[in-house]
Amino acid sequence: MLLRNETNLLARIRVVTVLFIIGMVLSGATAIPLLTEIDWLAKLTGARETLTATAGTPAWAFWLCKVQDAISFSR
Secondary structure: OHHHHHHHHHHHHHHHHHHHHHHHHHHHHHHOOHHHHHHHHHHHHOHHHHHOOOOOOOHHHHHHHHHHHHHHHOO
16 A cells, blocks of 8 residues: 555656646746747837837836846847
């Protein structure tokens, strides 16, 4: 009986490990096009134009431009 429980536990550990590895690979793959996606989002929303306006700048535009600058700088 004890051997059977150990076999089940080992199988569960292997499944969880495989799922964890798959999750890590997928999360790494989605981080690759980050610069392109941020540039596209800033262009789509007009964040740079909103940032240079004389009226109060929305917080989202300031944040998006700051993130875009940081990612561009790290290249």
